[in-house]
Amino acid sequence: MYKKEMIAMLLAGGQGSRLGVLTSKVAKPAVAFGGKYRIIDFPLSNCINSGVDTVGVLTQYQPLRLNSHIGIGIPWDLDRNIGGVSVLPPYEKSKNSEWYTGTANAIYQNIDYMEAYNPDYVLILSGDHIYKMDYEVMLDFHKANGAEVTIAAMPVPIEEAKRFGIVITDENKKIQDFEEKPEHPRSNLASMGIYIFNWKTLKEALITLADQPALDFGKHVIPYCHGKGAPLYAYEFNGYWKDVGTLNSYWEANMELIDIIPEFNLYEEYWKIYTRSEILPPQYVSADSVVEKSIIGEGSTILGKVYNSVIGCGVTIGAGTVVRDSIIMNRTEIGENCELNKAIIAEEVVVGKNVKLGIGEEAENETDPHIYNHGIVTIGEKSVIPDGITVGKNSVIFGKTSSEDFENAYLASGKTLIKAGDKA
Amino acid sequence: MRAIGIVLAGGNSHRMKELSQKRAVAAMPIAGSYRSIDFALSNMTNAHIQKVAVLTQYNARSLNEHLSSSKWWDFGRKQGGLSVLSPVVTADNGSWYRGTADAIYQNMDFLKNSHEPYVIIASGDCIYKLDYNKVLEYHIEKKADITVVCKDIEGSEGLERYGTIRMNEESRIEEFEEKPIVAKSRTISCGIYIIRRRQLIELLEKCAEEDRYDFVKDILIRYKSMKRIYGYKIKSYWKNIASVEDYFNTNMDFLKPDIRNYFFNEYPDVYSKVDDLPPAKYNVGSNVKNSLISSGCIVNGTVENSIVFKSAFIGNNCTIKNSIILNDVYIGDNTYIENCIVESRDTIPANSCYKGEDGIKIVIEKNMRYRF
Numbered sequence: 001m002y003k004k005e006m007i008a009m010l011l012a013g014g015q016g017s018r019l020g021v022l023t024s025k026v027a028k029p030a031v032a033f034g035g036k037y038r039i040i041d042f043p044l045s046n047c048i049n050s051g052v053d054t055v056g057v058l059t060q061y062q063p064l065r066l067n068s069h070i071g072i073g074i075p076w077d078l079d080r081n082i083g084g085v086s087v088l089p090p091y092e093k094s095k096n097s098e099w100y101t102g103t104a105n106a107i108y109q110n111i112d113y114m115e116a117y118n119p120d121y122v123l124i125l126s127g128d129h130i131y132k133m134d135y136e137v138m139l140d141f142h143k144a145n146g147a148e149v150t151i152a153a154m155p156v157p158i159e160e161a162k163r164f165g166i167v168i169t170d171e172n173k174k175i176q177d178f179e180e181k182p183e184h185p186r187s188n189l190a191s192m193g194i195y196i197f198n199w200k201t202l203k204e205a206l207i208t209l210a211d212q213p214a215l216d217f218g219k220h221v222i223p224y225c226h227g228k229g230a231p232l233y234a235y236e237f238n239g240y241w242k243d244v245g246t247l248n249s250y251w252e253a254n255m256e257l258i259d260i261i262p263e264f265n266l267y268e269e270y271w272k273i274y275t276r277s278e279i280l281p282p283q284y285v286s287a288d289s290v291v292e293k294s295i296i297g298e299g300s301t302i303l304g305k306v307y308n309s310v311i312g313c314g315v316t317i318g319a320g321t322v323v324r325d326s327i328i329m330n331r332t333e334i335g336e337n338c339e340l341n342k343a344i345i346a347e348e349v350v351v352g353k354n355v356k357l358g359i360g361e362e363a364e365n366e367t368d369p370h371i372y373n374h375g376i377v378t379i380g381e382k383s384v385i386p387d388g389i390t391v392g393k394n395s396v397i398f399g400k401t402s403s404e405d406f407e408n409a410y411l412a413s414g415k416t417l418i419k420a421g422d423k424a
Numbered sequence: 425m426r427a428i429g430i431v432l433a434g435g436n437s438h439r440m441k442e443l444s445q446k447r448a449v450a451a452m453p454i455a456g457s458y459r460s461i462d463f464a465l466s467n468m469t470n471a472h473i474q475k476v477a478v479l480t481q482y483n484a485r486s487l488n489e490h491l492s493s494s495k496w497w498d499f500g501r502k503q504g505g506l507s508v509l510s511p512v513v514t515a516d517n518g519s520w521y522r523g524t525a526d527a528i529y530q531n532m533d534f535l536k537n538s539h540e541p542y543v544i545i546a547s548g549d550c551i552y553k554l555d556y557n558k559v560l561e562y563h564i565e566k567k568a569d570i571t572v573v574c575k576d577i578e579g580s581e582g583l584e585r586y587g588t589i590r591m592n593e594e595s596r597i598e599e600f601e602e603k604p605i606v607a608k609s610r611t612i613s614c615g616i617y618i619i620r621r622r623q624l625i626e627l628l629e630k631c632a633e634e635d636r637y638d639f640v641k642d643i644l645i646r647y648k649s650m651k652r653i654y655g656y657k658i659k660s661y662w663k664n665i666a667s668v669e670d671y672f673n674t675n676m677d678f679l680k681p682d683i684r685n686y687f688f689n690e691y692p693d694v695y696s697k698v699d700d701l702p703p704a705k706y707n708v709g710s711n712v713k714n715s716l717i718s719s720g721c722i723v724n725g726t727v728e729n730s731i732v733f734k735s736a737f738i739g740n741n742c743t744i745k746n747s748i749i750l751n752d753v754y755i756g757d758n759t760y761i762e763n764c765i766v767e768s769r770d771t772i773p774a775n776s777c778y779k780g781e782d783g784i785k786i787v788i789e790k791n792m793r794y795r796f
Contacts, residue, residue, distance in 0.1 A: 035703035036719075074495065075698070258705070266702035267722065277698045281688040282456025282731075284679075287714040295703040298457070298719050299688060311703075 002082055004054045004117040006139055006196070008047050009107055012040055012127035013060030013100055018246045020371040021380030021398040021418070022346055023062075029127030030065040031250075032329040032347060034257050034266065036297040036313050038069055039244060040127045041275045044076045044085070049271050050135035052123060054083030056113050058106045060090055060099060075276045088113060102214035104221045108206040114199065122202050124195040124217065130253050130264065131192075131241040132271050138235045139196060148201040148230040149222065151175065152194035154237045164190035165218050167234045175232040180218065189234055191218065192241060201230055240264040248374040251344060254310045254327050258293050279313040279330070288319060297330070304334075318353070335387065342393075343377040351379075352387035363414035365394045372396050372416070380420065425475070427560060428504075428540045428621070429468040430528060433461055433548035434481035434521055439585075439667035442786045443765065447486035449666050450478075450548025453733050453750050453768065455678040455687070456718040459490050460665055461548035462696045465497045465506075470692040471556040473544065475504030477534050479527045481511055481520060496697045509534065523637030529628040535621055543624050545639070547615040551674050552662040553687065553694070554616070559656050563618045569651035570623075572597060572644065573616035575658050583607035585667070587615075587640055589655055597653045600645050611655070613640070614662055661686060672765060672784050675731050675748050679714060701734055709740055725755075739774065754793055761787070 016028025023031060029040035040057075047055050055078060059066055066087075072078075073085035088110050090099050100106035107114075107124065114122060121142065123135055133152070142150040153167050161182070168177040168187045179185060195217060197205075205221050212220050226232055240263050244250040256262055266273060279299035285291055290305040297313035304321030311317070312329040318336035326340045329347040334340065338351060341358030345351070357377045365372040372378060372394050379385070380398030389406055391397065392413030399419030403409065411417055433450035440449060450461040461478070468476050476499060480487055487508075494506035509531045511520050521527035528535070528545075535543065542563070544556050554573065563571040574589050588609045590599040601608070617639075619627075627643050636642035644653060661683060663674040677683045687694055701720030706712065710723040717723065720735035725742030732738070732749045739757035747764045755761070756774030763780030764787050766772065771792040778787050 075700070260707055267705070267720070272700050273702070274700050277700075280457050280694070280696055280698070281684075282716040282718040282733075283704060284684060284716055285712040285714070289713070291706040291712055292710060293706065293708050295705045296717075297703045306706075313703075 002117050004083055004119050006052055006121040006123055006135075007054040007056070007083070007114060007117050007119045008043075008052045008123040008125055008135070009110070009114070010040070010043055010047075010055055010057045010125045010127050011103055011106060012057050012066060013063075013106060014126075014128065015061045016128060016245060018371055019244075019250060020247060020368065020378055021396055022247070022250075022344065022378065024380055024398060024420070025062055026065040026381070027059065027061045027063060027127075028245075030062075030069055031244075032312055033130065033244065033250075034254060035295045035310050036277065036330075037273060037275045039130065040066065040069070041076075041273055042130050042132070043125045043127055044070075044073075044078070045271075045273045046131070046133050046135060047123075047125075048076045048078060048274070050133075052135055053078065053080055054117055054119075055085045056088045056110060057085060057127070058088050058100065058110065060106070063087070063089060069276055071276070076274045083117065086113065102216040102220075104206060104209070104217045105215040107202075108210055108215060111203060111206065114203075119199045122197050122199050124193075124197065126193045128245060129192070129241060129243055131237075132239060132264075132273075133194070133237060133241075135194075135196075138194075141235045142196045142233065145172070145174070145233045146231060147196075147233040148198045149225050149232045150196045150235050151222070151232065152192045152237050153189040153234040154192055154241055155188050156190045158185060158188045161185035161188045161190060167191055169234045173234045173236065175226065175234050178218075178223065178226070189236065192237065193218075195222075196235075201225060247344065247371060247376055247378060251327060251342075251374070251376055255308065255325070257310060258295055258308060277313075286319070304336075304338075312347070329381075341377075342375055343379065345379040346381035346383070348381055349379050349383045349385070351385045352389070354388045355385055356390040358393055359390050360392045360413055362393045363412065365396070365414045365416065367416040368396075369394075369414075372414075380418075383420070425473065425504075425540050427471075427473055427542040427544050427556070427618070428535075428538045429473045429476035429556075430534075430543060430545045431461065431464045431468070431476060431478045431548050432524055432527065432545065432615075433478050433484075433487060434527055435547075435549065435666070436482040437549075437666040440671065441668050442788055443668065443671070443767065444483075446483065446767070448480060448482045448484055448548075450480075451484075451486040451490055452549070452665060452671060454551060454665070455675060456716045456731055456733055458694060458696045459486075460551065461487065461490070462497075462694055463551050463553070464546040464548050465499075466692070466694045467546070467552070467554050467556060468544070469497045469499065469695065471544075473556065474499070474501055475538060475540070477507045477509050477531060478548070479509050479521065479531065481527070484508075484510060490697055493697070497695045507534065523642075524639035525628055525631050525642055526637035528624070528639070529632050532625065532628065535625050535628075538621060541621055543619055543621050545617040545619070549666050550615060550662060550664050552614070552658075553660065553692070554658060554662075556616075556618070559616070559618055562656050563654070566595070566654045567652065568654040569619065569647075570644065570653045571618040571656050572600075572653060573614040573658060574611050574655045575614055575662050576611050578610075580607060580610065582670075583610065583612065586612035586664070587644075588612055591655045595655050595657070597644075597648055597655050600640075600648055600653075602640050602645065611657070613644075614658065615664070617644075668765070668784055668786065672748060676729075676746075678716060678731065679729065699734060710738075725757075725759075733768070 012029040078085040296311040300315040303319040320337040332349040335353035375393040384400040436444040499506035711726040718734040745762040750768035770789040
């Protein structure tokens, strides 16, 4: 019988709807980040760097990009004879076939997968945070305390604590109580959605709670274990941890990478972040270009000027174009003499010549002000923007547009222009 | 599969000067992200050749490390794959490879245990893209015994470094001179050969009996009237890098958009080992003009008309001009470098100045970083 001390289950099925059009066609964990990475690279790299070599990745929403990215796990050295990475989509059963209805329900539906490795501990991760964490140290903490469940938690400013699930602990970090998004938080330790369970405890809880609709770790499994009297501990984490769940936090986290010595340093020799590199050649910067305070991925061709930006792999930036404070993902082409301000441009977008993005006064987005804000212009993947278009702030474009879609070659601030969707 | 591949990667060259102290020519870094042998290996895999042997001898550590996994060129197959063959001591042989023919002869089992009818022999120190299947079709069509890929080169300079060829109107090779003092032809051999496997075995065994070891001298030249040896002329880009000038110029060629486009963007791709490096970072004060920058680099200074390989660090207020900075070089602040090749893993102290006055200067410094 196989035996793995700890296996990881990585929840990667969520849409991440607050990233707007960036997640229209891809699951949030597959969204590009930091020039050449995808968000899921961070937890996957943490796993292999922590010695966890068996990872089940639970997918559901738009899994195509995620599947092709993970493949058989070669970039993370997770192609193993025993264990390695397995992509686990929902599947048909003889009775009760269902989608993954909640985080814990997804894990429940894969009990057989976990059982096959006969683990002592199961690590539950989510695929939508940027951080470096040694799960082995967390496991040591878990063992040292004789815990049945350990929750990774980080201190947040008390005024922000009401946005998180808060754990209240005693002086030994033993958890006394929880509060979900409390109005008056009693602690500033926020749960990071990273759990280590004793396999027996987890299995028993999942089977007992199986009939609970939308079975969720935070709402059901953890309170159940706590109610049963199992010892729960909080593992305090003080490193860099960033939730990139909104466009603004996604933009900020990218921009933090271009600081002189960033708080989250990709250049450390130890604790490398691995990813699938599809493009190998070096990048070319032309005689008339300026590149300052930016990071740029492989194979990009820069003929214009780039300031404070994160540029992916295989991107072309035309001559005379000025890019500021923007994120441009893989294989996007920006024409000549464009001006880009605080734009997030997804993969394989084609922007024509003389296009200006992020111009004028801010205005609230007409359709989704809670998504498109902070003055960011968002362009969905494979979009086309014709020559000579000017676009305002808090606006969004998705799909192949032509000049007829714009009035006087202009899209005002706060406007939404979506010509693509599930069927496109 | 119709052919197996052999890549000759054993050589060093005194014309590489200090650069070949560290590694075989086939392992020389090229164009920012590649090594020379990637081009021959990528051509092999792109021609659907699934069984390839790389013959190494001279200082193969860099090369072995580069080839430690065959998956990057898609040779991680159940059938065939990539073998790295170095000289070994056996019951009936204890010598190094005494020449190209001897190198293949010493690995006769590789030839004998294959079933593919043809063998493609290429060298690891040339930069080119070529569909070997086209050459193979030509070889079959001409009913040739051996086909030699060749190219006309401009001017007469440097011809004495190559094998020169004269062909008749049917492309049959009538004259073949190795490294002539005065070249009679501007057509040179590219060091890429196609030959039937059984024929190769036969010729190699005959050579070995007669204590002859060189593929060009003892097979191509010796048999040129007995065997049907044909030339296949290519017009596309092909460069041998086995001298400091050629190495420098070949790298600099990649600053030209058409050459970059040919190798980087046009089908098929060139593959290389993936190094898991972060994107290149340009800090405030960086000023990069007409240069190639590779992943993992951090640039704080000025770089002009240069090629910077992976993981190089360029300090504040530096100026790098017309130079090649190899992998993992650290350049301290206020340094001036012009017309140089900076050897990999060098640590250049702050306030240094290196300048190639007439020709290219090779800069070799100790790696001091881990002392701090």
